[in-house]
Amino acid sequence: MTQSRMDTRPDESEVTLPALGPLGMLRWAWRQLTSMRTALFLLLLLAIGAVPGSIWPQRNIDAGRVADYLASHRSAGPWLDRLGFFDVYSSPWFASIYLLLFVSLVGCVVPRSKLHWRAMRAQPPAAPSRLERLPEHGQLEVDAAPEEVFQIARDVLAGRQFLGGHWLGRHSSWGRGWRLRSEGLSLSAESGFLRESGNLVFHTSLIVVIVGVAVGHLFGWRGDRIVVTGQSFSNTISGYDTFDPGPWVNTQGLSPFIVAVDKLDVTFEEHSIGAQRGAPRDFTAYTSTQTSPSAPQIHQILKVNGPLTFGGTSVFLLGNGYAPVITVRDGAGRVLMHEATPFLPQDANYKSVGAIKVSAASPKQLGFFGLFLPSEYLDQSAGPSSFFPDLKNPALALGVYEGELYPQGRPQSVYTLDTQNMTQLKGADGQPLRLLLKPGQTIALPGGRGSITFDAVQRWAGLSMRYDPGKLLALFGAVAALAGLIASLMIRRRRVFVSVRPTGARTVVSVGGLAKGEDPGLAATVHDLLSAIAQRSATQGSDTKA
Amino acid sequence: MTNQTLAQYANLAVYSAMAVFTLAMIAFALDLASSVPRVSLAVPETQKKPVRVGADSGVDVLASPAPRDDPDRPRRRQAAGIAMMLTRLGGVLLIAAVAMRGLSVHRPPLGNMFEFALVGAMFVVVAFVAISLRRDVRWLGLFVVGPVLLTLGLAITVFYTDASELLPSLKSFWLVIHVTVATIAVALFTIAFSVTILHLVKTWLERQDPASMSRIRTIVNTALPPARSLDRTAYGIHAVAFPLWTFTLIAGAIWAEQAWGHYWNWDPKEVWTFVIWVVYAAYLHARATTGWSPRAANYLALAGYGAILVNYMVVNVYFVGQHSYSGM
Numbered sequence: 033m034t035q036s037r038m039d040t041r042p043d044e045s046e047v048t049l050p051a052l053g054p055l056g057m058l059r060w061a062w063r064q065l066t067s068m069r070t071a072l073f074l075l076l077l078l079a080i081g082a083v084p085g086s087i088w089p090q091r092n093i094d095a096g097r098v099a100d101y102l103a104s105h106r107s108a109g110p111w112l113d114r115l116g117f118f119d120v121y122s123s124p125w126f127a128s129i130y131l132l133l134f135v136s137l138v139g140c141v142v143p144r145s146k147l148h149w150r151a152m153r154a155q156p157p158a159a160p161s162r163l164e165r166l167p168e169h170g171q172l173e174v175d176a177a178p179e180e181v182f183q184i185a186r187d188v189l190a191g192r193q194f195l196g197g198h199w200l201g202r203h204s205s206w207g208r209g210w211r212l213r214s215e216g217l218s219l220s221a222e223s224g225f226l227r228e229s230g231n232l233v234f235h236t237s238l239i240v241v242i243v244g245v246a247v248g249h250l251f252g253w254r255g256d257r258i259v260v261t262g263q264s265f266s267n268t269i270s271g272y273d274t275f276d277p278g279p280w281v282n283t284q285g286l287s288p289f290i291v292a293v294d295k296l297d298v299t300f301e302e303h304s305i306g307a308q309r310g311a312p313r314d315f316t317a318y319t320s321t322q323t324s325p326s327a328p329q330i331h332q333i334l335k336v337n338g339p340l341t342f343g344g345t346s347v348f349l350l351g352n353g354y355a356p357v358i359t360v361r362d363g364a365g366r367v368l369m370h371e372a373t374p375f376l377p378q379d380a381n382y383k384s385v386g387a388i389k390v391s392a393a394s395p396k397q398l399g400f401f402g403l404f405l406p407s408e409y410l411d412q413s414a415g416p417s418s419f420f421p422d423l424k425n426p427a428l429a430l431g432v433y434e435g436e437l438y439p440q441g442r443p444q445s446v447y448t449l450d451t452q453n454m455t456q457l458k459g460a461d462g463q464p465l466r467l468l469l470k471p472g473q474t475i476a477l478p479g480g481r482g483s484i485t486f487d488a489v490q491r492w493a494g495l496s497m498r499y500d501p502g503k504l505l506a507l508f509g510a511v512a513a514l515a516g517l518i519a520s521l522m523i524r525r526r527r528v529f530v531s532v533r534p535t536g537a538r539t540v541v542s543v544g545g546l547a548k549g550e551d552p553g554l555a556a557t558v559h560d561l562l563s564a565i566a567q568r569s570a571t572q573g574s575d576t577k578a
Numbered sequence: 579m580t581n582q583t584l585a586q587y588a589n590l591a592v593y594s595a596m597a598v599f600t601l602a603m604i605a606f607a608l609d610l611a612s613s614v615p616r617v618s619l620a621v622p623e624t625q626k627k628p629v630r631v632g633a634d635s636g637v638d639v640l641a642s643p644a645p646r647d648d649p650d651r652p653r654r655r656q657a658a659g660i661a662m663m664l665t666r667l668g669g670v671l672l673i674a675a676v677a678m679r680g681l682s683v684h685r686p687p688l689g690n691m692f693e694f695a696l697v698g699a700m701f702v703v704v705a706f707v708a709i710s711l712r713r714d715v716r717w718l719g720l721f722v723v724g725p726v727l728l729t730l731g732l733a734i735t736v737f738y739t740d741a742s743e744l745l746p747s748l749k750s751f752w753l754v755i756h757v758t759v760a761t762i763a764v765a766l767f768t769i770a771f772s773v774t775i776l777h778l779v780k781t782w783l784e785r786q787d788p789a790s791m792s793r794i795r796t797i798v799n800t801a802l803p804p805a806r807s808l809d810r811t812a813y814g815i816h817a818v819a820f821p822l823w824t825f826t827l828i829a830g831a832i833w834a835e836q837a838w839g840h841y842w843n844w845d846p847k848e849v850w851t852f853v854i855w856v857v858y859a860a861y862l863h864a865r866a867t868t869g870w871s872p873r874a875a876n877y878l879a880l881a882g883y884g885a886i887l888v889n890y891m892v893v894n895v896y897f898v899g900q901h902s903y904s905g906m
Contacts, residue, residue, distance in 0.1 A: 079856040086846035308742040336746040348839040498839040510828045521817045
């Protein structure tokens with residue numbers, strides 16, 4: 033049964049294992065790795081291996097949630113961390129699965145390409161002597177002479193047009209590229225080579241996708257920056273809040289564009305009363321951009337789903353929030369700080385956390401830490417909260433610390449205070465001092481430390497800059513893979529054999545069909561071929577008589 | 579602004595469709611039950627022959643068709659005819675429901691779990707009716723209308739979300755391309771899943787001695803096409819659904835690049851879409867390998883559908899990710 037094995041590689045179970053030398057062992061290992069069975073096993077392993085990354089929080093997506101998880105799962109957390117469950121897609125075990133699969137893929141595609149190349153150039157096999165043994169078979173008797181019928185069969189399979197015959201339209205599919213071989217009065221035809229071509233294109237394209245992903249990983253970078261309305265961002269390393277370059281990125285060669293956020297329009301669902309209330313509806317940033325500091329300014333709209341592009345770099349609007357404008361004065365009324373400080377939203381109603389660091393305060397530096405609430409209300413258990421994401425009742429709820437803001441110059445988040453070398457200010461009642469400020473309000477700090485004023489609220493846009501030189505290659509690979517996949521699933525590889533022999537004054541035409549794998553259309557192919565030969569023999573017969 | 583009255587009419591159409599599908603389901607069940615004539619069971623053992631021939635025919639795939647197609651004793655399948663008509667009517671009601679839901683919110687109704695379920699159920703029915711135009715799949719009706727009814731029931735109760743506008747990240751023409759093709763693929767995978775289950779049942783029944791089968795098993799055995807044919811049908815539907823799922827994956831990646839700036843970020847939904855793709859790819863590979871029996875390969879197809887259910891029911895609701903559009 034060679035036909036049933038056309039699909040696959042030789043059965044490894046037949047291989048007996050005599051004493052193998054090191055080379056033999058290598059060859060054996062290679063054969064095992066590139067076998068379909070191993071590929072299947074690796075595919076399933078890949079599917080299973082990908083799952084933990086959807087269950088446990090991942091560092092590359094949300095490092096904060098990983099930290100929370102580790103803090104609340106003190107016994108299991110470190111073990112999961114050691115096993116790479118928080119970095120599944122960059123963990124050694126996940127990488128080893130896909131690298132093995134990659135090798136297996138290459139080891140499968142290369143020899144199959146060679147085989148296919150040879151098969152495409154080879155002649156179809158000779159017709160078997162007994163066509164009735166084939167999976168599909170049919171025969172009929174016609175009046176025409178054997179040679180004539182044989183030529184008709186050839187013409188039909190070659191897709192040669194027959195003028196004046198009405199079968200032409202119905203059987204135009206005969207021109208689907210049958211490759212013919214004739215010996216005496218028997219004919220072999222083979223079609224559907226594009227099936228294996230599609231199969232190989234599909235698998236090769238997957239390799240192209242992987243290369244595209246790798247190129248993006250090595251040469252691509254991403255960076256994020258919060259830009260308060262009215263401010264601007266220049267594309268240099270120092271301009272970023274976070275910057276994550278691939279290993280082979282030239283960080284000096286970033287294209288020097290500038291994006292200024294002039295205005296940010298934000299809309300939330302106000303009309304619904306159910307779970308949809310407060311759901312975001314539209315974010316639009318009005319920007320002024322320059323491709324370089326000397327280039328003219330253009331006004332562009334930046335939306336979710338509508339990034340800006342500068343050469344190969346795209347700018348996305350991925351977040352937004354509030355930046356209260358705060359003025360801090362010292363005891364003499366001199367302004368120590370006046371700026372818009374971005375606060376980070378924590379929930380769907382934009383309850384936001386942030387810190388205001390007044391390093392100019394003396395003798396001790398001042399730090400304010402707390403919440404910005406766009407629609408403030410006092411929750412009995414959670415304290416100051418927000419009931420809506422838009423500005424319906426904006427308020428700042430702050431605690432105050434004094435001391436050393438930057439102990440030992442350690443790097444720290446701009447949204448939190450490092451209170452290690454700081455003490456919290458207390459109110460007259462001895463309780464920690466809590467300030468609740470509304471826009472326009474000024475509160476004096478105890479002990480002549482000055483005052484804090486909540487001037488206004490501005491919005492900020494979370495811009496994300498991405499550069500991925502591999503994405504078009506990955507896209508090309510994916511589209512080619514899809515095309516190859518469709519070809520490999522839809523095209524059938526078929527062989528048909530025709531034999532013609534005389535019986536008395538008439539001629540018997542016998543047609544047999546053989547397909548690779550399941551082929552519900554094979555019977556129809558054999559039947560259509562027979563009826564085409566019959567019709568054409570009859571027409572030609574009457575033509576010659578006339 | 580959303581037109582709540584129209585959304586109410588859409589819900590009404592869903593309820594009507596559910597009523598119609600319930601009737602269709604009953605009719606399909608009656609049709610299956612009548613595949614074995616009641617008389618034949620009342621007669622003595624020696625006269626049971628026609629039934630046994632029918633049951634036997636499944637064992638040898640090359641044998642003559644089941645007795646319901648026996649020219650000597652043609653079975654008039656009025657119940658199946660009524661069931662098919664009801665299924666089409668239910669399909670029309672679902673199309674109307676989807677259209678009204680879409681018009682009520684001025685957008686394609688693909689923005690939350692209720693809408694996915696509704697559109698998915700519609701595509702299942704449309705695909706089933708389309709297949710039924712080309713071949714006789716009346717035996718499959720019960721196993722298509724049943725899941726559709728279940729889906730609609732869950733959609734209108736558990737997943738129900740008020741008609742409303744979309745989140746900013748969903749406002750893109752890729753929503754129509756990506757989600758529509760995804761729902762069509764899931765619809766086809768659902769039908770293929772039903773056929774695969776039936777294939778496993780039929781394979782199991784074909785191994786049993788038809789003479790000692792209980793009445794219910796005899797009915798199922800007679801009503802279903804031969805296992806080989808079921809297997810072929812299941813494979814054919816999977817072979818159409820898989821490229822559609824591949825397209826879903828690619829379109830999703832392109833859209834993700836537009837909306838979030840990265841075409842692949844291992845978001846839970848992306849992970850599960852990938853897992854589904856890999857499992858069905860393994861199924862197709864297993865089918866192409868001689869070492870695997872169709873039955874073993876079909877277990878992979880079932881695992882793939884299990885992953886689809888997880889992707890829809892678990893990931894949307896419980897996992898934190900960027901695809902959190904369940905509206906719940």
